[in-house]
Amino acid sequence: MSTTTPLRPATEQSEPPPKRIGFGGRLSRWDLKLSPYLYISPFFVLFFVTGLFPLIYTGWVAVHDWDLIMGQGEFVGAKNFTDVLGNRDFWNALTNTFSIFVLSSVPQVICAITIAALLDANLRAKTFWRMGVLLPYVVAPVAVALIFSNLFADKFGLINSILGTIGIDPIGWHSQRLPSHLAIATMVNFRWTGYNALIFLAAMQAIPRDLYEQASIDGAGKIRQFFSVTVPMLRPTIIFIVITSTIGGLQIFDEPRLYDAYGRGGADGQWQTLTILLYEQGWTRSNFGRASAIAVLLFLIIVVIGLVNYFVTRLISTSEVKR
Amino acid sequence: MTAMTLTLAACGGGDDNEGSTTDNGDSSEAAGSGEQITLTVATFNEFGYEDLLKEYESLHDNITVEHVKADTADNARDALRNSLGADSGAADIEAIEVDWLVEFMQYPDKFEDLADPGVADRWMDWKIEAATTDDGKLIGYGTDTGPQAICYRADLLEAAGLPTDREEVASLLEGDWQHYFDVGKDFVAKSDAAWFDSAGATWQGMINQVEVPYQDPSGEIIATTNPQVRELYDQVLAASTDAELSAGLQQWTPDWVAGFQSDSFATMLCPGWMLGIIEGNSEGVEGWDVANVFPGGGGNWGGSYLTVPAQGEHVEEAKALANWLTAPEQQIKAFEAKGTFPSQVEALESETLLSASNAFFNDAPTGQIFVDRANAITFQPFKGPDYFSVNSALQDALTRVDVDGTDDAQTSWDKFVADVEALG
Numbered sequence: 001m002s003t004t005t006p007l008r009p010a011t012e013q014s015e016p017p018p019k020r021i022g023f024g025g026r027l028s029r030w031d032l033k034l035s036p037y038l039y040i041s042p043f044f045v046l047f048f049v050t051g052l053f054p055l056i057y058t059g060w061v062a063v064h065d066w067d068l069i070m071g072q073g074e075f076v077g078a079k080n081f082t083d084v085l086g087n088r089d090f091w092n093a094l095t096n097t098f099s100i101f102v103l104s105s106v107p108q109v110i111c112a113i114t115i116a117a118l119l120d121a122n123l124r125a126k127t128f129w130r131m132g133v134l135l136p137y138v139v140a141p142v143a144v145a146l147i148f149s150n151l152f153a154d155k156f157g158l159i160n161s162i163l164g165t166i167g168i169d170p171i172g173w174h175s176q177r178l179p180s181h182l183a184i185a186t187m188v189n190f191r192w193t194g195y196n197a198l199i200f201l202a203a204m205q206a207i208p209r210d211l212y213e214q215a216s217i218d219g220a221g222k223i224r225q226f227f228s229v230t231v232p233m234l235r236p237t238i239i240f241i242v243i244t245s246t247i248g249g250l251q252i253f254d255e256p257r258l259y260d261a262y263g264r265g266g267a268d269g270q271w272q273t274l275t276i277l278l279y280e281q282g283w284t285r286s287n288f289g290r291a292s293a294i295a296v297l298l299f300l301i302i303v304v305i306g307l308v309n310y311f312v313t314r315l316i317s318t319s320e321v322k323r
Numbered sequence: 324m325t326a327m328t329l330t331l332a333a334c335g336g337g338d339d340n341e342g343s344t345t346d347n348g349d350s351s352e353a354a355g356s357g358e359q360i361t362l363t364v365a366t367f368n369e370f371g372y373e374d375l376l377k378e379y380e381s382l383h384d385n386i387t388v389e390h391v392k393a394d395t396a397d398n399a400r401d402a403l404r405n406s407l408g409a410d411s412g413a414a415d416i417e418a419i420e421v422d423w424l425v426e427f428m429q430y431p432d433k434f435e436d437l438a439d440p441g442v443a444d445r446w447m448d449w450k451i452e453a454a455t456t457d458d459g460k461l462i463g464y465g466t467d468t469g470p471q472a473i474c475y476r477a478d479l480l481e482a483a484g485l486p487t488d489r490e491e492v493a494s495l496l497e498g499d500w501q502h503y504f505d506v507g508k509d510f511v512a513k514s515d516a517a518w519f520d521s522a523g524a525t526w527q528g529m530i531n532q533v534e535v536p537y538q539d540p541s542g543e544i545i546a547t548t549n550p551q552v553r554e555l556y557d558q559v560l561a562a563s564t565d566a567e568l569s570a571g572l573q574q575w576t577p578d579w580v581a582g583f584q585s586d587s588f589a590t591m592l593c594p595g596w597m598l599g600i601i602e603g604n605s606e607g608v609e610g611w612d613v614a615n616v617f618p619g620g621g622g623n624w625g626g627s628y629l630t631v632p633a634q635g636e637h638v639e640e641a642k643a644l645a646n647w648l649t650a651p652e653q654q655i656k657a658f659e660a661k662g663t664f665p666s667q668v669e670a671l672e673s674e675t676l677l678s679a680s681n682a683f684f685n686d687a688p689t690g691q692i693f694v695d696r697a698n699a700i701t702f703q704p705f706k707g708p709d710y711f712s713v714n715s716a717l718q719d720a721l722t723r724v725d726v727d728g729t730d731d732a733q734t735s736w737d738k739f740v741a742d743v744e745a746l747g
Contacts, residue, residue: 068407153577172727284400
């Protein structure tokens, strides 16, 4: 009120009779211009506090000597970045992250779409099967990791015992690089395949049924229908799932952290991912500067991959329009 | 609640009247000290505190104690670092292991000063000195120490035609590390089992006999240039891989735990606190025993302190609990429960300790054995603030060769050198 009172005489003087706007009118004009911004502001305020600020602050920490307990130290410029990039651990972790990501995302999407197609068929007790598929998602990741790290134990694990009975030499699930990635990817797939299958299923049920009728009149079998009708119609959903699993895959932490009792990603860094390396630098070694530098690099990598995804998405959606 | 009433009943003894009067006295005292509070105690591995904490609750009606146990000391250390950095989230009492005590001594302000004339003479000198800062602040109350003996499977030794009696085993193994490995070679030639669990576990025994292992008192890291470290490294790996004495089971992994059940190895280094862990992992396995001997003389592995982080809400109550838990009488009970060997002077002379025996280990007189092992320790190695990080890197180097087989001794050492350089 105090701000509006001095304004009023001023308007009366400068703007003669015809345009007299009362306080009510003024309010409604503000309502028109300001309220939309107010309505969306909670998101931006929250985003600033929980998203943008930490992001910028991480960059600030990354150019300083920063101890977890003692806090800020001297400004060191790009030293943390050169330290990280000059260390074999970073490149090792980067390769591991991508390897686990590919090993988990690709089979996951293929399995999920197949399961969804099966669930889409005319089944008895539909809800039961659908809920059953989602069950692994409900299990806490910690429990999953504990169970799987026992199953995949090198010497006395169940999987190696089974392999032994059919004459295959035990596999070093914890000692060798690729097998450890496979084991971790299995955990990820176990948790997420069912969840993705349900998203696919929802999309499949939105596909008009007459397309299938048409296809069967044209003489297409079930498999042909799947590849020529279902998969093309699912394209946007596939892109969505690929993007979410990319983000999840690059930030993978729980599973590799809990894959052994030490949580450092193996004695030779066999399954040390970028987030594990970040954790090790920041918390085990107390070097927050370097940990932040890794975080910034990880952010840049995700942005690059996000951009690639964006262009692929545009390419596919425009090609659809042309058709 | 049931457990609480049980302990109360036990305290009361045979005389019901006497029991009830003590209870009344306790509750009125507790009511005087204020509102209902919960104290959290964070430990790792086995401290033997389960029954003690219940006992404390029954002594103090207004206090509930929550026990948080980490699976490994590494994880406990990470969690504590994190809570100190964030200035919240630490337990009211945090256990600290001797290997990373010095590291946390760098932040004395984060901990309550526990110095108290009443307890100044409670511990062995080196134990309390290690936790005292230059200006006389006491960071932690000592709990246990880790004098080491050799635990062995009598049944496996017998099958290989070696002596099984603990006196005979002790004289068989008397000598230096090379002698311990030589006996091992003799054993593995006649048995399917390995001699010890892993190079990393054996390393803990060896490195704790080096006076200045990784860092000199000026703070310079000498791990990669110290000839003693390299010598021991080569020795333990030669024994583990070339002579195949190691079962290749990395400690604390599921494989290691399963190894106890499948007769994988015949001996292991055992500090007192390891007894509880061996017993826990070996359910149904018979034949474990303890020999009063240790390669290269005496050695200490581990042992801990209870600290009270300054960020806690109930520091006074936490101090009182830490004080009570580390009192000689309570430490003796913890020893009886899990074999954690006391660091308290009075406890070392206690009749209960000296006459203690452990049924699981074939009724071995564990009290007397570990008192002897503690007396065999002539010095405490100097552990700088980076001890833990360097030792983790060295453990990784051993694991790469002994467990994973991804490297040989030389390439793994090169990676260790790179890791240590990256620490700075």
